[in-house]
Amino acid sequence: MSSSVKLMLLLIFLFPLPGWTQPGIAEMESARQDLTRSFFSSVDLSLVLAALFGIIGAIKIYHNWQMGKHHITEDVAAWFFASLFMVLLGPFVRALFGI
Numbered sequence: 001m002s003s004s005v006k007l008m009l010l011l012i013f014l015f016p017l018p019g020w021t022q023p024g025i026a027e028m029e030s031a032r033q034d035l036t037r038s039f040f041s042s043v044d045l046s047l048v049l050a051a052l053f054g055i056i057g058a059i060k061i062y063h064n065w066q067m068g069k070h071h072i073t074e075d076v077a078a079w080f081f082a083s084l085f086m087v088l089l090g091p092f093v094r095a096l097f098g099i
Helices: 003-014 024-066 073-097
Strands: none
Touching: 024 073
């Protein structure tokens, strides 16, 4: 046998067949079905967390402002974007899993 035939046989036996290269399809379908059953509670949870981030952030920023720290722009941006991330998480999950 020539070396090219040996190489081809080695490649055929060492690499999985194309049917085995997609093991995540069943898992993604299972995740989509699980999210479909509990999606409304997930969206509500993300909105509740966003509200909590907003309230806690507002209290911390107000406290820092009252204590004399007037350069709070970084804190405002951090808490705002944390809350915005949680608000956008629901539509992102909905678009990702096609719910």
